[in-house]
Amino acid sequence: MSEKLEKLRAMLEKEKERRIKLNNRIEILERRIQEAEAAEVNEMVRSAKVSPEQLAALLRQSATTTPNPAALAAVGATFDKEDDSDED
Structure with a gap:
């Protein structure tokens, strides 16, 4: 295999790993937003008695x-x- 192909494949693998990390971070942030929204709604309901x-x-x-x-x-x-x- 040529050196150029090896380099491209290595770059592809690196970017795939980066994408996985970003997707995980997105999921965590979405979950934190949902939790914050739920807490906010809960507080509104409590304050409204x-x-x-x-x-x-x-x-x-x-x-x-x-x-x-x-x-x-x-x-x-x-x-x-x-x-x-x-x-x-």
Whole structure:
């Protein structure tokens, strides 16, 4: 085999290994994003003091309309007041 072919095959193998590492990193980042999104949604639900049944009702409502304060009140959701005293 020629030296040129050997070099090209070595480069190909190196790039394949690099691609595998990048794909693994992409999968890890996608999983971390999913976990962060789930934690964020979980925190929103907790701050809204919504029961699983109320959350299910909100999700059913949101399939057809955008949730608004009236829709939240309809299922009995309440939100903690945010502390605005830090804005001074």
